[in-house]
Amino acid sequence: MAHVERPQHPDISNDMFDKIDEIIAVNRPRPGSIITALRECQDMAGYLPVELIDYISHGMNIAPSEVFGIASFYALFSMEPKGRHTIKMCLGTACYVKGVKQIMSRIHLEYGIGDSETTEDRRFSLEAVRCLGACGLAPVMIVDKDTYGALSSDRAVEILEKYE
């Protein structure tokens, strides 16, 4: 692959860079695989810092402007660091009908974060997502890997307090 110097970045270790190089090597020959490469690198690093996107675009031999365009087009990609815990709050129709809006404002009140924001102490990142497939228990949220249904504002905060 084209050798570009690895940028210094506090969130990406040398080990991670080794794996990122592997991801690039695997995807580089495949047409159309830039989205896959970005996803796999994000899984590795937690998010896509600007320096990393630049590095990937060189590795994949695609113009950085195009790669930035792709990274900003798709909601999956985040250029900001994530919190230790990710709250995925369902803003699908069923959850909306069952009052998720009030829960979102309660979380805002409690932790000062809205959609796609992270608390300053990097404890929580909040993401509004669409239908988690648990409409039967609307409103629903997923914290890290655990699904919680039938939420009220109080219960949501009570649950979140268990995540340090």
Next chain:
Amino acid sequence: MNEPRTQLMLCGGSGCHSTGTRAFREALQKELESQGLVEEVKIIETGCNGFCAVGPVMLVQPEGIFYQNLRTKHVTHLVEEHFLKGRPVPKLFYVEPASKETIPNMEEIPFFQHQVFWAMRNKSALDPEVIDEYIARDGYFGAAKAINEMSADQIIEEMKISGLRGRGGAGFPTGLKWEFASKNSSDIKYVLCNADEGDPGAFMDRSILEADPHAVLEGMIIAARAINSHQGYIYARTEYPLAIRRLGIAIQQAREYGLLGKDILGSDFDFDIDIYQGAGAFVCGEETALMRSIEGKRGMPRPRPPFPALRGLWEKPTVLNNVETFSNVSQIILNGGQWYASIGTETSKGTKVFALSGDVANIGLVEVPMGISLRTIIYDIGGGIPNKKKFKAVQLGGPSGGCVPEEYLDTPVDYEEIVKLGAIMGSGGMIIMDENTCMVDMARFFMDFIQDESCGKCTPCREGTRRLLQILENICNGKGKAEDLVALDQISDVIKASALCGLGQTAPNPVLSTLRYFMDEYHAHVYEKKCPAKRCVALLKFEIDPNLCTKCGICFRNCPSNAISWKKKEVAKIDKEKCTQCLTCYEKCKFKAIL
């Protein structure tokens, strides 16, 4: 190892996960181990069973006993009674709310009675990670027939006779779509499966993929045979990890069995399938955008024609169908198009899967014959509206669709009939709304979604939806003016007429359909600055009317912020400083005393 005697089809859908499937499973596994039953009794985590309302649920096969509302505390008793002593546990059966009768067998529960399981025929019936179980239920027989006994034209003819139409929203006849692609000659053609499931209130495709991934692969193989394609892709929502994992396993197993890859089933026909994960953009459900996305570009739609049947993925002839569409195919080939067309209406044949949710008792996934009335789905299957509330509307088709009020509930599920009402069949989201739902706010909700998801390529959609959203927000915030109602109509017409892709062309539907049926609510917001459903916070006073208050204290007991003061025989009072505007008291007060 012997075949397990009993299979426990434990629901692993996300509904049941949120009520504790994982903990239950772990406890059950431990108990089976300590009782030495693991050889005989096997737990299989399935996709959504459908009856999410009473989850976690588990079907005991082959007996067909249906357990519901399972908790870890039930495990010891259940294992001892049922799996050691062979005595099912009535305490965990479904109880019919009206008669209080317990019903042990799944088929006898009213929720399942009006349903017809064709697309979901294998839900809770097999282990989706074991190809042999699929084969044991006629799996891949349709593909074998198509490859060994039928010509491409015969396959297409059978599909046309079946009357199957696309289940992804647009409802285009599947046989016809395949015919176009088969007629375009090219050395390379593609078969794509749309598993992007974008409607924000729907999870049918996900459940089919989780419960029966091979059915989708088989449908794709048959399509490939019909158009002579050798490569397929499944474009799957990245938020569906279990579906993606199971698809991966299924593809691997199908390759090992010679059902994918070179010389399928000993013929000279080659076809293989790969999974492509989306990256979270609603517009990528649109066919041309989806293809762009697979090509590794920004998923923006392009004008049609040329249609994908002529120039699709990498400019080659391409067939794209929805998950549910594909899952119907093998049965059509096996049983004949006539068989499939035997149920339904003149123009809508077979069955349709809906995700029934919102303000309805039996929330879940239902598969119904076409032609059934909306009322039957909502009241007989869905069990009606809970909490003694009144029905207001049912929303079909999500952000591209519209709502249907009470007076049209006898309308049959039929593509054309539903369009006449200003809604669409859609991909299967069916959301029931009771009297506490504000229809202006719902229009705002959908517009917010659309505005957020518009790819921005064309001005009418990008700017028009922003403008619509602004107007709707103003109306909800009490700043609506008479001319806004005219503007909503006019802007909607412009967007519909000039947007490039389906997203923009259908974006005004939720607005137009609420204007059509609920103009009185718009009027109340605009002229009286009132929200009759008491949902739009800016139009509420958070005060209690002493003349209406019956001093019952319910609001006081339910306020999560202790913002209400109340004593026996006294009118309740809200402390606005403490109130977080959560609206709980509005929902709880039976006397509409809170203004």
